Amino acid sequence: MRWNAVAANLSRWIGHGMLALACRISVASIFFLSGRTKVDGFLTITDSAYELFRTEYKLPFIPPEIAAHLAAYAEHLFPAFLVLGLFTRLSALALLGMTLTIQLFVYPDAWPTHLSWAALLLYLIGRGAGPVSIDRLIKID
Numbered sequence: 001m002r003w004n005a006v007a008a009n010l011s012r013w014i015g016h017g018m019l020a021l022a023c024r025i026s027v028a029s030i031f032f033l034s035g036r037t038k039v040d041g042f043l044t045i046t047d048s049a050y051e052l053f054r055t056e057y058k059l060p061f062i063p064p065e066i067a068a069h070l071a072a073y074a075e076h077l078f079p080a081f082l083v084l085g086l087f088t089r090l091s092a093l094a095l096l097g098m099t100l101t102i103q104l105f106v107y108p109d110a111w112p113t114h115l116s117w118a119a120l121l122l123y124l125i126g127r128g129a130g131p132v133s134i135d136r137l138i139k140i141d
Contacts, residue, residue: 019123020130024088027120028079031095035075038068045072057106074098082124085133088141092124 038049045068053064053071062070074094081091096118103114128141135141 016127017130017132020085020088020127021132023120023123024082024085024129024133027092027095027117027124028082030117031075031098032079035072035079038072038075043072043076045069059101059105071098085129085135088129088133088135089125092121096121096125 038045038052040046049068049072050065053059053068057064057067059067075098078091078094081087082095099114099117099121103111107114129135130141133141
């Protein structure tokens with residue numbers, strides 16, 4: 001009984017708003033920092049990023065030059081949206097797609113890392129951005 005009271009207090013203190021904000025910022029930082037390694041300046045794709053997509057990443061169906069651009073832009077745009085809480089469910093879904101692509105075609109042995117990313121993204125897809133977000137402000141949460 002005493003534990004139930006403690007658990008109820010914890011649930012009030014650590015509610016959806018705090019969890020969603022923590023998920024948004026943490027998963028956004030992972031992808032944004034990865035995106036920054038692929039560019040110089042604002043969004044100029046580096047030669048090393050092209051080479052990475054040619055030799056290590058080797059995605060099927062997408063030429064490396066196009067894949068490098070798509071990945072770099074997505075790793076900047078969707079994390080920015082997540083931090084703002086703008087189009088959160090869509091942004092999280094896009095990053096979940098990237099996570100699945102990385103897991104299936106690039107680093108299949110890194111499933112524990114990708115599973116943790118997926119858990120954060122699934123929370124945001126399922127529950128939305130929370131009260132501290134532009135989504136809530138414009139009533140699309």
